[in-house]
Amino acid sequence: MTAATKNIIHKLETLPExxxxxxxDFIDFLKAKHSKSFPKSNSEESNIVEEPKSLYxxxxxxxxxxxxxxxxxxxxxxxM
Numbered sequence: 001m002t003a004a005t006k007n008i009i010h011k012l013e014t015l016p017e018x019x020x021x022x023x024x025d026f027i028d029f030l031k032a033k034h035s036k037s038f039p040k041s042n043s044e045e046s047n048i049v050e051e052p053k054s055l056y057x058x059x060x061x062x063x064x065x066x067x068x069x070x071x072x073x074x075x076x077x078x079x080m
Contacts, residue, residue: 012020072080 012023015023
């Protein structure tokens with residue numbers, strides 16, 4: 001175990017449980033961000049939930065922009 005790892009473990013032991021959970025979430029974030037750099041073990045691969053891919057145009061037809069969208073508002077006429 002490296003000195004850096006020992007220091008991290010010592011610091012983790014002094015944190016309250018809620019902060020330890022936050023550190024764990026941050027570690028998961030870093031691993032996901034740099035996932036190509038980390039080899040995955042079999043146990044990790046079974047625990048990972050893949051996020052759904054975004055679908056381009058999935059919201060089409062859910063909202064309509066009115067034709068007068070760019071027209072000045074009546075409430076602001078006195079300022080124009």
